[in-house]
Amino acid sequence: MRSDLDLKARQTLKSAKLYCTAGRVAVLKALFKADKPLTQEEITGQLGQNHFDKVTIYRTLESLLKVGVVHQAFVKNRARHFELSHNCSETQCHPHFTCTSCGKTHCLTDMRMPKAQGRHRGFIIHRQQTRFEGLCPACA
Amino acid sequence: MRSDLDLKARQTLKSAKLYCTAGRVAVLKALFKADKPLTQEEITGQLGQNHFDKVTIYRTLESLLKVGVVHQAFVKNRARHFELSHNCSETQCHPHFTCTSCGKTHCLTDMRMPKAQGRHRGFIIHRQQTRFEGLCPACA
DNA sequence: AAAATATTTGCAACTTAGTTGCAAATTTGG
DNA sequence: CCAAATTTGCAACTAAGTTGCAAATATTTT
Ligand SMILES: [Mn+2]
Ligand SMILES: [Mn+2]
Ligand SMILES: [Zn+2]
Ligand SMILES: [Zn+2]
Numbered sequence: 204m205r206s207d208l209d210l211k212a213r214q215t216l217k218s219a220k221l222y223c224t225a226g227r228v229a230v231l232k233a234l235f236k237a238d239k240p241l242t243q244e245e246i247t248g249q250l251g252q253n254h255f256d257k258v259t260i261y262r263t264l265e266s267l268l269k270v271g272v273v274h275q276a277f278v279k280n281r282a283r284h285f286e287l288s289h290n291c292s293e294t295q296c297h298p299h300f301t302c303t304s305c306g307k308t309h310c311l312t313d314m315r316m317p318k319a320q321g322r323h324r325g326f327i328i329h330r331q332q333t334r335f336e337g338l339c340p341a342c343a
Numbered sequence: 344m345r346s347d348l349d350l351k352a353r354q355t356l357k358s359a360k361l362y363c364t365a366g367r368v369a370v371l372k373a374l375f376k377a378d379k380p381l382t383q384e385e386i387t388g389q390l391g392q393n394h395f396d397k398v399t400i401y402r403t404l405e406s407l408l409k410v411g412v413v414h415q416a417f418v419k420n421r422a423r424h425f426e427l428s429h430n431c432s433e434t435q436c437h438p439h440f441t442c443t444s445c446g447k448t449h450c451l452t453d454m455r456m457p458k459a460q461g462r463h464r465g466f467i468i469h470r471q472q473t474r475f476e477g478l479c480p481a482c483a
Numbered sequence: 484a485a486a487a488t489a490t491t492t493g494c495a496a497c498t499t500a501g502t503t504g505c506a507a508a509t510t511t512g513g
Numbered sequence: 514c515c516a517a518a519t520t521t522g523c524a525a526c527t528a529a530g531t532t533g534c535a536a537a538t539a540t541t542t543t
Contacts, residue, residue, distance in 0.1 A: 222490055222539055243529080256493050261530065263491090277417040277474060281501075282529060298459075300466050311466070317457050319438075319473075325480030326440050326451070332474045333459075334417060340465030362510055362519055383500080396522050401501065403520095421530075422500060 208232045219270040226255045230263045231272075239310055240276035240284030240299070277334055278308045286310070296332045302339035309339060348372045359410040366395045370403045371412075379450055380416035380424030380439070417474055418448045426450070436472045442479035449479060 212231035216223045233249040234241065241249070243260045255263075264285050267273040274291070276284045279301045291297055298311045316333045352371035356363045373389040374381065381389070383400045395403075404425050407413040414431070416424045419441045431437055435458055438451045456473045 224491065224539070226492075257529090258494080258531080259492055266491095275419075279415075281423075283421075298471075300468070303469070309466070311463060314459070314463055316459065316473075319454070319456065319475070323451060323454055325483065326449070326475070327478040327483050328440070328475045329443070329477035330475070331438075332476075333456075334472045334474070335459070335466070335468045335470070336472075337469035338467040343465065343467050364510070364520065366521075397500090398502080398523080399521055406520095 208235055211235065215272060219267075219272055221266055221270065225253075226259045227263050227266070229253055229255065230260060231267070234273060234285065234287050237286065239308060240278060240286040242280075242282040242284055244282065246285075276308075277332065279306070279336075284308070296330070298333040298335055300335040300337065300339065302342050303336050304338055304342035307339060311335070348375055351375065355412060359407075359412055361406055361410065365393075366399050367403050367406070369393055369395065370400060371407070374413060374425065374427050377426065379448060380418060380426040382420075382422040382424055384422065386425075416448075417472065419446070419476075424448070435470065438473040438475055440475040440477065440479065442482055443476050444478055444482035447479060447481075451475070 209228060209232065212228045212235065213223050215231060216227055221227065229250050230246055233246045236249070237245075243257055243264070246260055246264075247255070247257060264273060264283075268275065268285070271288055273285045274288045274296060276286055276296070276299055278284045278299065288296070298314050298316060299308055300311055301308045316331070319331060320328055322328070349368060349372065352368045352375065353363050355371060356367055361367065369390050370386055373386045376389070377385075383397055383404070386400055386404075387395070387397060404413060404423075408415065408425070411428055413425045414428045414436060416426055416436070416439050418424045418439065428436070435456070438454050438456060439448055440451055441448045456471070459471060460468055462468070
């Protein structure tokens with residue numbers, strides 16, 4: 204039983220010219236299913252039975268970062284958070300919202316911030332990310 | 344010899360109703376002098392002779408965060424970065440730029456991003472921060 | 484479908500960033 | 514100066530991430 208997600212993951216790896224391994228497929232599937240940036244721990248948690256060493260998870264995320272399949276979201280917590288780059292443009296990722304009360308982070312995928320592209324005082328901007336803080340619907 | 348900066352730091356602590364201690368004054372002075380967000384290590388480095396335990400620095404930064412004198416900037420590196428909140432509005436901090444080539448982070452203090460305030464799908468936005476990636480003048 | 488090659492994996496050991504408890508030192512207000 | 518409140522340094526600890534290396538797996542070649 205090779206699911207839809209499974210195929211999608213394999214396809215993604217293939218087009219990125221990455222070795223298609225069980226670990227990578229598993230990590231990608233976890234990220235496909237997620238609706239928010241995940242840490243290594245959260246990914247490992249999702250995998251459950253299908254366990255891979257945390258070093259492998261980190262190395263997988265690093266490969267996926269390098270080919271641009273995932274990117275890093277900046278979250279208030281200490282650990283790095285990763286998510287698929289899929290529904291972000293080349294130059295801009297959807298904003299993230301961190302609640303100052305409950306601490307949870309949400310993706311504001313339907314929100315577009317105006318882009319600052321090009322140059323500013325000699326800085327060539329390739330990509331921008333926005334972070335919000337405030338109160339989430341549950342805490343407001 | 345009690346310098347200008349020294350007085351400014353003491354004044355800041357006083358208005359924040361924080362105990363005015365040597366460590367806090369030293370940390371504040373380092374932040375006043377800095378033109379970019381600093382880590383605990385960088386602050387300790389600045390202090391040189393005038394040494395304080397890293398635990399003290401972290402606890403000082405925590406106090407300064409709580410009263411809003413400093414805030415945290417989100418930088419690509421692993422360590423937390425702090426800077427004065429001074430020339431940021433209540434709701435928005437100036438953007439930060441991280442160079443993908445040399446890795447350095449710069450404050451774009453003269454750049455204003457349009458504010459997304461109020462509510463979005465039930466999220467009450469209090470503050471926003473923008474991060475850019477690209478090439479700095481030195482690397483372009 | 485083997486064999487040869489290239490890449491990834493798990494393990495254990497390590498580093499780096501940050502935290503905690505507690506007694507001693509410092510600051511503040513009277 | 515005293516008493517109360519708060520901060521400090523130390524040592525020990527946790528959490529997040531990294532490194533080297535031999536064994537395992539994936540891809541390419543024959
Ligand atoms: Mn997201
Ligand atoms: Mn700044
Ligand atoms: Zn909340
Ligand atoms: Zn640069």
